[in-house]
Amino acid sequence: MMTQQVEDQSKKEFRDLLDQYSAKLPKVGDIISGRVISVSKGEVQIDIDGIATGLVRGYELIDESGEYSDLHIGDEVHATVLEMENERGLVELSFRSAGHQKAWDKLRVLMQSGEIVSVKTIDANKGGLMVSCGNVNGFMPVSQLCPEHYPRIQGGDKNKILDKLKSYIGESFDAKVIDVNEDEEKLIVSEKAAWEVKQKDVISSYTVGDTVEGVVTVITDFGAFVEFGEGLEGLIHISEIAWQRIDDPKEFLRSGQKVKAQIIKIEGSKIFLSMKNLIPDPWKNVKTKYAVGQKVTGKVLKVNPFGLFVELDPEIHGLAHVSELSAKGPVEPSHVATAGVEMEFMVVSIEPEEHRLGLSLKALTQKPASSADAQEQPLSSEAQAPQEVPESSEEHQAEEAPDAQETHEDA
Numbered sequence: 001m002m003t004q005q006v007e008d009q010s011k012k013e014f015r016d017l018l019d020q021y022s023a024k025l026p027k028v029g030d031i032i033s034g035r036v037i038s039v040s041k042g043e044v045q046i047d048i049d050g051i052a053t054g055l056v057r058g059y060e061l062i063d064e065s066g067e068y069s070d071l072h073i074g075d076e077v078h079a080t081v082l083e084m085e086n087e088r089g090l091v092e093l094s095f096r097s098a099g100h101q102k103a104w105d106k107l108r109v110l111m112q113s114g115e116i117v118s119v120k121t122i123d124a125n126k127g128g129l130m131v132s133c134g135n136v137n138g139f140m141p142v143s144q145l146c147p148e149h150y151p152r153i154q155g156g157d158k159n160k161i162l163d164k165l166k167s168y169i170g171e172s173f174d175a176k177v178i179d180v181n182e183d184e185e186k187l188i189v190s191e192k193a194a195w196e197v198k199q200k201d202v203i204s205s206y207t208v209g210d211t212v213e214g215v216v217t218v219i220t221d222f223g224a225f226v227e228f229g230e231g232l233e234g235l236i237h238i239s240e241i242a243w244q245r246i247d248d249p250k251e252f253l254r255s256g257q258k259v260k261a262q263i264i265k266i267e268g269s270k271i272f273l274s275m276k277n278l279i280p281d282p283w284k285n286v287k288t289k290y291a292v293g294q295k296v297t298g299k300v301l302k303v304n305p306f307g308l309f310v311e312l313d314p315e316i317h318g319l320a321h322v323s324e325l326s327a328k329g330p331v332e333p334s335h336v337a338t339a340g341v342e343m344e345f346m347v348v349s350i351e352p353e354e355h356r357l358g359l360s361l362k363a364l365t366q367k368p369a370s371s372a373d374a375q376e377q378p379l380s381s382e383a384q385a386p387q388e389v390p391e392s393s394e395e396h397q398a399e400e401a402p403d404a405q406e407t408h409e410d411a
Contacts, residue, residue: 025051026081026091031098036075044071046079046093054079054091063099063135078102103136104182111177116194120172124165126158131189133177138187140175146195147233147269149173152218152225174198196269202230203271208263211278216257224253226261226273234271236261243276243283243355245309245317247302282315283352289316290357294347295364300337308337310345310359317357320345324360336361 026032026048034046034054043057056079063069068077083092110117119138123130128141142151142165151164176197179188206212206229214228223237236259241252253259261273290296290312298310298318308320325336337343349358 028081030081031078033078036071036073039071052091054093056093056095060094060096063095068095107177107180111180116174116176118172119175119189121168126162136187138189140189144190144192146191210263213260216253216255219249219253224249234273236273236275240274240276244315283355286352290347292347297344299342300339302339303333308333318359320359324362327362327365
């Protein structure tokens with residue numbers, strides 16, 4: 001009887017120990033912790049709480065988090081259970097799976113904190129740069145490059161843009177993580193966002209209305225970029241270079257030229273400048289030079305479907321609208337004049353505030369009005385036509401400066 005009781009107690013204790021042991025055993029998919037007991041080429045063995053030995057080998061040694069790139073005996077590690085018992089009787093483990101989760105968790109933390117990290121360029125396409133952040137590959141769109149690295153190519157030639165981007169392969173940039181999507185394995189980083197953080201204090205020392213002196217770095221179809229201060233860069237839009245109409249900024253500016261300009265707008269890291277604000281507006285005194293009803297001689301600068309752009313002097317340009325080119329009816333402007341020819345016109349309207357001066361060929365053949373009538377008689381709907389010309393890119397330059405970081409993508 002006593003012997004039977006002893007046997008039953010022993011069985012119970014054995015079952016309890018077995019249950020405790022089984023409870024400690026991990027399951028497939030669990031992330032376990034353990035200590036490295038051996039490191040050899042192509043595999044690492046891990047002690048799992050003294051109850052089992054785990055094995056990490058081959059492809060599963062690749063760790064996206066980068067934590068286990070240089071392991072030594074005694075190091076504490078985490079790994080994912082792939083198989084409870086492999087052909088060697090060991091628990092099959094993976095650093096890759098656990099490291100993947102850690103790496104993406106870290107990226108999410110970086111995005112939330114806004115911490116600046118170093119990323120390395122590994123490849124490029126026309127849309128931007130492929131980069132590595134730790135051991136995770138990501139993408140930096142061209143619009144997220146800082147002004148120093150942004151590829152401003154004359155005419156927006158996509159092949160030249162790609163060549164410029166490829167020149168960055170192998171370089172490391174400071175950047176911020178701005179988008180993380182583990183399910184799609186999408187990582188987006190921004191050098192511009194990191195640059196804005198660094199430049200914040202510098203930019204804050206400037207205000208709208210300040211005059212700065214700098215050097216023209218790049219000239220584009222839409223204006224020129226000027227570097228000034230401590231590595232800051234501003235855009236002088238084509239409409240802010242001079243008071244007169246400009247077709248090509250290169251007619252007024254050249255790379256390397258020193259210029260003075262006024263800050264007219266600051267938007268985050270974007271600074272917009274004006275050269276014309278530092279010189280007197282010639283249109284304020286236009287009525288001392290020209291009058292409605294006056295005959296003038298001007299040089300045709302450009303012929304457009306809606307009329308002729310005419311230079312009266314280096315500062316004042318006028319428009320002879322298509323409706324003012326012939327008393328006989330509608331006529332093609334290109335049949336009336338060509339660029340470069342000098343012609344006589346009559347001034348039919350002056351609007352100093354709008355920087356507009358209307359010219360007419362038709363009025364030269366009509367009976368002239370008295371001086372008083374010319375000043376007081378309201379203009380006909382045709383004579384007022386220059387005010388109603390469609391705002392095409394040919395007539396009016398852009399009202400607002402384009403995004404300095406994104407313009408070439410639209411080219």
